[in-house]
Amino acid sequence: xxxxxxxxxxxxxxxxxxxxxxxxxxxxxxxxxxxxxxxxxxxxxxxxxxxxxxxxxxxxxxxxxxxxxxxxxxxxxxxxxxxxxxxxxxxxxxxxxxxxxxxxxxxxxxxxxxxxxxxxxxxxxxxxxxxxxxxxxxxxxxxxxxxxxxxxxxxxxxxxxxxxxxxxxxxxxxxxxxxxxxxxxxxxxxxxxxxxxxxxxxxxxxxxxxxxxxxxxxxxxxxxxxxxxxxxxxxxxxxxxxxxxxxxxxxxxxxxxxxxxxxxxxxxxxxxxxxxxxxxxxxxxxxxxxxxxxxxxxxxxxxxxxxxxxxxxxxxxxxxxxxxxxxxxxxxxxxxxxxxxxxxxxxxxxxxxxxxxxxxxxxxxxxxxxxxxxxxxxxxxxxxxxxxxxxxxxxxxxxxxxxxxxxxxxxxxxxxxxxxxxxxxxxxxxxxxxxxxxxxxxxxxxxxxxxxxxxxxxxxxxxxxxxxxxxxxxxxxxxxxxxxxxxxxxxxxxxxxxxxxxxxxxxxxxxxxxxxxxxxxxxxxxxxxxxxxxxxxxxxxxxxxxxxxxxxxxxxxxxxxxxxxxxxxxxxxxxxxxxxxxxxxxxxxxxxxxxxxxxxxxxxxxxxxxxxxxxxxxxxxxxxxxxxxxxxxxxxxxxxxxxxxxxxxxxxxxxxxxx
Amino acid sequence: xxxxxxxxxxxxxxxxxxxxxxxxxxxxxxxxxxxxxxxxxxxxxxxxxxxxxxxxxxxxxxxxxxxxxxxxxxxxxxxxxxxxxxxxxxxxxxxxxxxxxxxxxxxxxxxxxxxxxxxxxxxxxxxxxxxxxxxxxxxxxxxxxxxxxxxxxxxxxxxxxxxxxxxxxxxxxxxxxxxxxxxxxxxxxxxxxxxxxxxxxxxxxxxxxxxxxxxxxxxxxxxxxxxxxxxxxxxxxxxxxxxxxxxxxxxxxxxxx
Numbered sequence: 001x002x003x004x005x006x007x008x009x010x011x012x013x014x015x016x017x018x019x020x021x022x023x024x025x026x027x028x029x030x031x032x033x034x035x036x037x038x039x040x041x042x043x044x045x046x047x048x049x050x051x052x053x054x055x056x057x058x059x060x061x062x063x064x065x066x067x068x069x070x071x072x073x074x075x076x077x078x079x080x081x082x083x084x085x086x087x088x089x090x091x092x093x094x095x096x097x098x099x100x101x102x103x104x105x106x107x108x109x110x111x112x113x114x115x116x117x118x119x120x121x122x123x124x125x126x127x128x129x130x131x132x133x134x135x136x137x138x139x140x141x142x143x144x145x146x147x148x149x150x151x152x153x154x155x156x157x158x159x160x161x162x163x164x165x166x167x168x169x170x171x172x173x174x175x176x177x178x179x180x181x182x183x184x185x186x187x188x189x190x191x192x193x194x195x196x197x198x199x200x201x202x203x204x205x206x207x208x209x210x211x212x213x214x215x216x217x218x219x220x221x222x223x224x225x226x227x228x229x230x231x232x233x234x235x236x237x238x239x240x241x242x243x244x245x246x247x248x249x250x251x252x253x254x255x256x257x258x259x260x261x262x263x264x265x266x267x268x269x270x271x272x273x274x275x276x277x278x279x280x281x282x283x284x285x286x287x288x289x290x291x292x293x294x295x296x297x298x299x300x301x302x303x304x305x306x307x308x309x310x311x312x313x314x315x316x317x318x319x320x321x322x323x324x325x326x327x328x329x330x331x332x333x334x335x336x337x338x339x340x341x342x343x344x345x346x347x348x349x350x351x352x353x354x355x356x357x358x359x360x361x362x363x364x365x366x367x368x369x370x371x372x373x374x375x376x377x378x379x380x381x382x383x384x385x386x387x388x389x390x391x392x393x394x395x396x397x398x399x400x401x402x403x404x405x406x407x408x409x410x411x412x413x414x415x416x417x418x419x420x421x422x423x424x425x426x427x428x429x430x431x432x433x434x435x436x437x438x439x440x441x442x443x444x445x446x447x448x449x450x451x452x453x454x455x456x457x458x459x460x461x462x463x464x465x466x467x468x469x470x471x472x473x474x475x476x477x478x479x480x481x482x483x484x485x486x487x488x489x490x491x492x493x494x495x496x497x498x499x500x501x502x503x504x505x506x507x508x509x510x511x512x513x514x515x516x517x518x519x520x521x522x523x524x525x526x527x528x529x530x531x532x533x534x535x536x537x538x539x540x541x542x543x544x545x546x547x548x549x550x551x552x553x554x555x556x557x558x559x560x561x562x563x564x565x566x567x568x569x570x571x572x573x574x575x576x577x578x579x580x581x582x583x584x585x586x587x588x589x590x591x592x593x594x595x596x597x598x599x600x601x602x603x604x605x606x607x608x609x610x611x612x613x614x615x616x617x618x619x620x621x622x623x624x625x626x627x628x629x630x631x632x633x634x635x636x637x638x639x640x641x642x643x644x645x646x647x648x649x650x651x652x653x654x655x656x657x658x659x
Numbered sequence: 660x661x662x663x664x665x666x667x668x669x670x671x672x673x674x675x676x677x678x679x680x681x682x683x684x685x686x687x688x689x690x691x692x693x694x695x696x697x698x699x700x701x702x703x704x705x706x707x708x709x710x711x712x713x714x715x716x717x718x719x720x721x722x723x724x725x726x727x728x729x730x731x732x733x734x735x736x737x738x739x740x741x742x743x744x745x746x747x748x749x750x751x752x753x754x755x756x757x758x759x760x761x762x763x764x765x766x767x768x769x770x771x772x773x774x775x776x777x778x779x780x781x782x783x784x785x786x787x788x789x790x791x792x793x794x795x796x797x798x799x800x801x802x803x804x805x806x807x808x809x810x811x812x813x814x815x816x817x818x819x820x821x822x823x824x825x826x827x828x829x830x831x832x833x834x835x836x837x838x839x840x841x842x843x844x845x846x847x848x849x850x851x852x853x854x855x856x857x858x859x860x861x862x863x864x865x866x867x868x869x870x871x872x873x874x875x876x877x878x879x880x881x882x883x884x885x886x887x888x889x890x891x892x893x894x895x896x897x898x899x900x901x902x903x904x905x906x907x908x909x910x911x912x913x914x915x916x
């Protein structure tokens with residue numbers, strides 16, 4: 001989206017992608033994209049969407065950017081529809097919307113159960129169109145042979161090119177087909193490189209989501225914010241290579257979570273009668289039921305399986321497996337086919353069972369990083385953001401921007417389902433104009449820099465790569481990655497404990513040290529070398545793992561996805577603040593470390609800007625989350641809800657005064 | 660202990676290897692431990708952790724392409740036991756239920772980059788050629804999109820799930836070194852965008868790109884494409900529909916302008 005906005009502003013773009021753009025991880029987003037269009041006459045509005053998003057995020061997100069996003073959401077979905085995304089339709093030919101977690105409204109537009117794939121394709125097609133458009137000079141004349149977009153697919157991001165003043169002037173990247181390393185000047189750089197789930201080993205993420213680019217930028221001075229907030233999705237298929245997601249839309253369309261009441265139940269899921277089923281989410285959270293936010297659902301599933309040992313019993317293994325049922329078998333086959341086929345097909349193919357007739361067996365899996373590169377915004381008087389401000393989505397490295405899952409801005413401590421595609425789109429829509437404005441403010445551009453700046457950066461990265469190829473130790477990088485993933489997964493996800501977190505940090509230091517004694521598994525030069533590339537990603541993953549684990553260790557409270565039984569309450573007085581992490585490189589014998597700051601300054605477009613860790617909660621008053629009560633997530637939604645909801649809402653407001 | 664050892668199932672793989680675009684091919688055999696629900700990618704990942712070929716020789720791990728592992732990204736296409744398919748959804752128990760050797764080869768219709776990785780940029784270039792996009796006025800707020808019936812959406816959605824994986828091109832006898840045939844995937848995209856209410860406004864331009872040499876006429880109607888498509892896209896229907904529209908345009912285009 002950033003590319004499209006830049007092209008529309010007349011700015012040519014070089015687009016680098018680790019894999020062909022069409023194969024990026026967004027294809028895995030299944031359920032949909034949120035926009036309060038209110039086609040069902042329920043009284044939904046962008047204001048309600050804003051309130052529910054910050055409430056779901058447990059009041060850690062800065063509210064003005066969230067307001068900007070929610071206000072723009074209907075226009076974004078309409079634009080995608082104009083681009084040709086085959087959204088499901090109503091009988092009248094309008095966009096259809098379904099329910100998702102953390103709301104009572106039908107707010108999620110969807111294209112079957114492969115919405116992310118369809119959105120990515122539509123944007124990729126538009127970018128492809130810009131690849132065919134000539135650059136125009138100031139007089140509007142075509143510059144022959146120069147296209148608006150130059151695409152570099154199968155290139156890996158290595159480093160930023162920062163000048164002596166710390167301004168970002170371009171990047172160094174590596175062509176993965178030949179392993180050639182090259183520096184590229186750019187007036188500004190935007191990272192839209194996604195999440196870092198692979199740090200946790202097996203997750204719902206694609207194998208490319210190592211967070212390598214974010215980690216590299218962090219090591220070159222970019223601030224990393226709220227790293228400890230990692231979303232665990234409640235429903236994924238257990239697997240040996242990947243934990244494949246079963247979209248929240250399965251529950252949005254009426255799917256139910258249950259375990260057998262009898263912990264030794266031997267009958268298969270579909271044979272267990274209604275009376276013998278424990279619909280534990282519906283019982284505990286009558287207000288939102290199966291559609292409580294993901295952090296809450298995952299914790300309940302985890303408790304049910306780990307602590308209560310009530311997971312689905314497996315007669316063969318003789319134990320209660322870490323699995324619960326996600327059941328859609330009671331829904332009409334036609335509805336399943338039209339709205340969920342894509343995801344049910346995945347279950348059928350990989351679990352080998354027909355989900356149309358058998359309840360699916362699922363368990364939580366690491367899914368999304370709420371944290372990411374710190375990015376700025378400029379607040380408008382309206383409470384939203386100033387469109388076209390160069391500060392929007394700017395990192396603290398001048399000239400470096402970030403948007404999508406790699407930024408930290410929109411989801412606070414927990415992301416609501418179907419808000420990720422929206423935040424990606426919206427992020428791009430503000431980043432494009434922000435970069436265009438930043439570019440105009442520059443007195444000296446990247447092409448005014450001495451070529452030695454780029455040559456030096458190129459040589460530095462070439463040296464690093466040669467060093468990787470020369471590594472002959474006896475550690476296997478893939479085995480180290482397994483160990484990293486295991487440590488992070490077991491002790492740094494759903495339930496966290498300070499003693500085990502301290503051990504995780506020790507383990508990370510151990511892996512860091514062992515990573516220096518790795519033997520590269522492939523020494524080929526001049527051709528694709530995945531072994532050497534993986535080694536680089538592994539080292540960058542270890543750096544980010546340290547940020548995540550130490551951030552989790554430090555935050556002594558429970559908020560959203562971050563849960564410490566020892567500190568079970570949210571502590572707004574001490575912790576309603578952004579975790580700001582800066583990299584402190586190894587020097588004089590001390591190893592790499594994370595430096596946490598409460599504030600910093602950075603300069604942009606001639607302005608010196610003071611950044612603190614205060615959260616902007618000027619639009620929605622923080623209060624305790626109460627998903628037991630229908631409508632608790634939004635005060636503005638009062639009018640649209642029945643009286644039962646109203647009275648529980650009153651309770652929620654009162655409770656929160658006592659906090 | 661012996662009993663446990665005996666129970667450990669082995670997965671045998673035979674992999675066609677090629678060190679670079681201009682090198683010649685050779686074969687390596689591998690054995691890895693079986694795991695429940697293991698797919699071909701899981702087996703290749705095991706090789707990476709312990710890259711030892713049968714015979715005890717340590718070799719370079721196999722190079723292959725994969726991203727999502729759930730058959731929506733289109734990356735991991737290869738030829739498995741002679742059949743082109745995604746390696747993520749190729750479950751070991753299905754393709755080698757009795758411990759048969761699993762043979763892996765790169766696709767043959769695209770240049771090899773290394774081992775099982777091929778360069779499919781031709782497919783993306785072809786999407787440019789057929790103008791597989793809606794001619795958008797701009798990404799600014801211009802109100803709701805055109806209304807569409809559920810019927811149109813149900814026709815368009817399956818076509819839009821094409822992941823540019825290359826299976827249909829690999830299986831198509833008309834796609835070969837001596838032919839310019841664009842192949843089923845791009846033709847199906849012509850149909851997709853000509854179905855869209857705004858895309859349809861540029862139907863003629865799009866049809867022009869698949870008329871003449873290498874275009875829709877070159878289809879030999881072998882129908883292999885539909886057989887191998889992992890997303891069950893009705894490619895033969897697409898080719899027929901675009902073929903009809905192209906013929907109409909060829910015969911009457913001069914009248915319609």
